[in-house]
Amino acid sequence: MVNWSGTQGVTTRRLFQPENEEQLQRLIRWASQAKQKVRPVGMNLSPNGLALQEGGMLSMTELDGIKGIDKEKNTITVQAGARVSQILAELQKHNLTLENFSSITEQQIAGWTQVSAHGTGARIPPVDEMITSMTVVSPAKGLMTLREGDSWFPWMRVALGSLAVVQEMTLKVRPRYMLHERTYCCNYAELERDHAKLLQTYRHVRYMWVPYTDTIVVVVSDIAKPGAKAVPALPEERRVEPLKRLLREMQPDCGSLEGKNFAELREKLLVLDPLNPDHVAKVNRAEAEFWRKSSGERIADSTEVLGFECGGSQWVLENCFPCGTIDSPNLKDIKYVQEMKGIIERERIAAASPIEQRWTSRSSSPMSPAYSKEANALFSWVGVIMYITSEDQAPAIKEKFREFAMRHADLTFKYDGFFHWGKVDLAFHKGDRRKTLQENIAKKFDVKEFAGLKKELDPHNVLGNDITDAVLWG
Numbered sequence: 001m002v003n004w005s006g007t008q009g010v011t012t013r014r015l016f017q018p019e020n021e022e023q024l025q026r027l028i029r030w031a032s033q034a035k036q037k038v039r040p041v042g043m044n045l046s047p048n049g050l051a052l053q054e055g056g057m058l059s060m061t062e063l064d065g066i067k068g069i070d071k072e073k074n075t076i077t078v079q080a081g082a083r084v085s086q087i088l089a090e091l092q093k094h095n096l097t098l099e100n101f102s103s104i105t106e107q108q109i110a111g112w113t114q115v116s117a118h119g120t121g122a123r124i125p126p127v128d129e130m131i132t133s134m135t136v137v138s139p140a141k142g143l144m145t146l147r148e149g150d151s152w153f154p155w156m157r158v159a160l161g162s163l164a165v166v167q168e169m170t171l172k173v174r175p176r177y178m179l180h181e182r183t184y185c186c187n188y189a190e191l192e193r194d195h196a197k198l199l200q201t202y203r204h205v206r207y208m209w210v211p212y213t214d215t216i217v218v219v220v221s222d223i224a225k226p227g228a229k230a231v232p233a234l235p236e237e238r239r240v241e242p243l244k245r246l247l248r249e250m251q252p253d254c255g256s257l258e259g260k261n262f263a264e265l266r267e268k269l270l271v272l273d274p275l276n277p278d279h280v281a282k283v284n285r286a287e288a289e290f291w292r293k294s295s296g297e298r299i300a301d302s303t304e305v306l307g308f309e310c311g312g313s314q315w316v317l318e319n320c321f322p323c324g325t326i327d328s329p330n331l332k333d334i335k336y337v338q339e340m341k342g343i344i345e346r347e348r349i350a351a352a353s354p355i356e357q358r359w360t361s362r363s364s365s366p367m368s369p370a371y372s373k374e375a376n377a378l379f380s381w382v383g384v385i386m387y388i389t390s391e392d393q394a395p396a397i398k399e400k401f402r403e404f405a406m407r408h409a410d411l412t413f414k415y416d417g418f419f420h421w422g423k424v425d426l427a428f429h430k431g432d433r434r435k436t437l438q439e440n441i442a443k444k445f446d447v448k449e450f451a452g453l454k455k456e457l458d459p460h461n462v463l464g465n466d467i468t469d470a471v472l473w474g
Contacts (some may be wrong), residue, residue, distance in 0.1 A: 001043060001052060005313045006388065007398075008049030014056040021079075021167055025137050028165055028462075031056075032139030039160045039259050042081070042111030045104075046422035050115065051161065053465040058165065058446045060108060066090045067168060075132060080110035080166040080361050087171075088303055097176045100124045101306055110166035115421040116158045116368035118308060120206050120358035122199040122326050122378055128157040128365045130171045138164035138457040141450065155453055156367040160421055162468040163457045179204070179305040180228055181221035183293045185288070187214045188338055198331045199359060199378070204306065208291070208354035209337050211344045212281035215288035217354065224299045233296025240265055246282060262290060267312055270352060271389035275400055277348040284353045315401040317408050317425070318383035320369035321417025325376040326361065328433035333357065333380035336415055340384070340408060349404050356383045366446055369418045382421065384408050402428045409433075418444045426470055434470075441471055 003049040016038055018024040031038040037055030044051055051057065060081035067077040071094065074363050078087055084098070100119035107117070118126040131233035133147040136156060144164070146153040156163060181204075186194070191207075198205050198220055208217040233239065243265040244257050250272055257265065266287060273279040307468070319439035326332035335357055344351045358381045362372035369381040388394050405428050412419065418440060429437045441447060451472045458464070464472075 001152040042108030134169040136164035148201040178224040180224040207357040230297035239293040313388040318420040319412040
């Protein structure tokens with residue numbers, strides 16, 4: 001079993017794949033009695049291999065049904081293995097859609113919500129807040145249906161797959177809508193001036209910071225007004241010219257570049273010398289020019305606008321930290337990235353573009369990185385990456401990314417944040433760093449309450465793995 005980016009893998013002794021809900025319930029009952037590991041796995045997209053367990057894994061692929069849509073209540077009920085793309089396609093038939101989603105849509109709905117994944121929008125919470133009820137199967141208590149108001153409900157929404165196996169859930173949906181998106185570039189002084197207004201004005205806001213340049217790419221969108229017209233960007237063949245020009249300079253025998261898109265050209269450039277900071281800086285400067293040429297607008301369905309290119313195989317570490325309220329952002333969010341960017345350039349880290357930054361409102365699920373009791377709390381999510389450009393370079397890239405990621409981790413703790421559950425990598429937290437990680441987990445989350453629920457619902461830890469064990473016991 002290997003995750004999407006190829007960064008984590010395990011040979012599991014047993015892989016269970018129930019074909020219906022009755023089989024699932026029998027399996028969990030038997031696994032608890034036999035003390036057999038059945039770690040649930042979805043599409044295995046998490047960069048940290050959150051679902052991997054060599055003792056045994058449970059695939060929910062066959063339990064992917066759409067059970068029904070309630071147009072009066074604006075809800076959809078789905079089985080845990082349904083993919084986000086599948087749900088969106090079904091909703092579109094009824095002129096409905098999800099409130100928000102992440103940049104890709106291939107996640108299974110249970111895995112997506114169990115880690116409190118997110119899209120972007122200062123007034124839009126992480127995706128676990130879409131859930132209005134859920135049916136789960138716990139090793140000790142069997143089948144349970146939980147709803148808003150039940151004491152276990154907020155804990156079960158974000159449980160990392162370690163308290164029970166999600167069987168089905170009901171989600172809030174909304175009428176389908178069009179977005180008017182604008183992309184432009186600015187520098188830090190301009191961003192500092194406009195930042196609060198952008199978060200308060202637009203439904204969706206995303207920044208892409210380009211290391212070794214003063215360029216920040218701003219992507220904002222709001223529900224399109226009737227009759228609105230967009231000023232389109234240049235055609236892509238003209239926008240990618242800076243990357244093509246640099247590639248021809250560095251590799252005159254690169255052959256035809258006709259039809260190559262932005263992501264393909266960037267990968268061709270990075271693979272030439274991915275750990276040389278001077279080389280990566282040149283690639284980043286070409287990318288900054290690409291984004292300046294990409295300034296423009298578009299009006300399209302929300303499902304098209306909210307999905308975007310994430311690049312190829314990569315190491316990534318993403319965090320989440322508080323940054324005031326929507327009414328009063330404290331600017332710690334942009335100061336954070338400016339500080340991270342300074343570390344990159346001062347320490348000559350071969351950090352490719354972008355440093356991606358997004359926002360959400362709070363989650364009321366206690367294990368969400370964006371958990372807060374403050375209804376108007378604002379959270380920033382920042383991700384750093386290194387692309388895995390070739391198999392022979394992969395070990396060296398991993399080691400360099402580990403060093404880079406730990407600088408990001410140090411800054412995360414300084415800003416009172418934690419990591420996206422699908423991206424925190426225990427292999428990078430060795431020795432004293434593991435202790436620091438555990439201290440920050442205990443500081444951020446009510447670990448004692450979570451451990452108590454774990455003992456009651458899964459006393460033999462058949463649903464756990466190294467990552468969930470680290471959360472509970474260090």
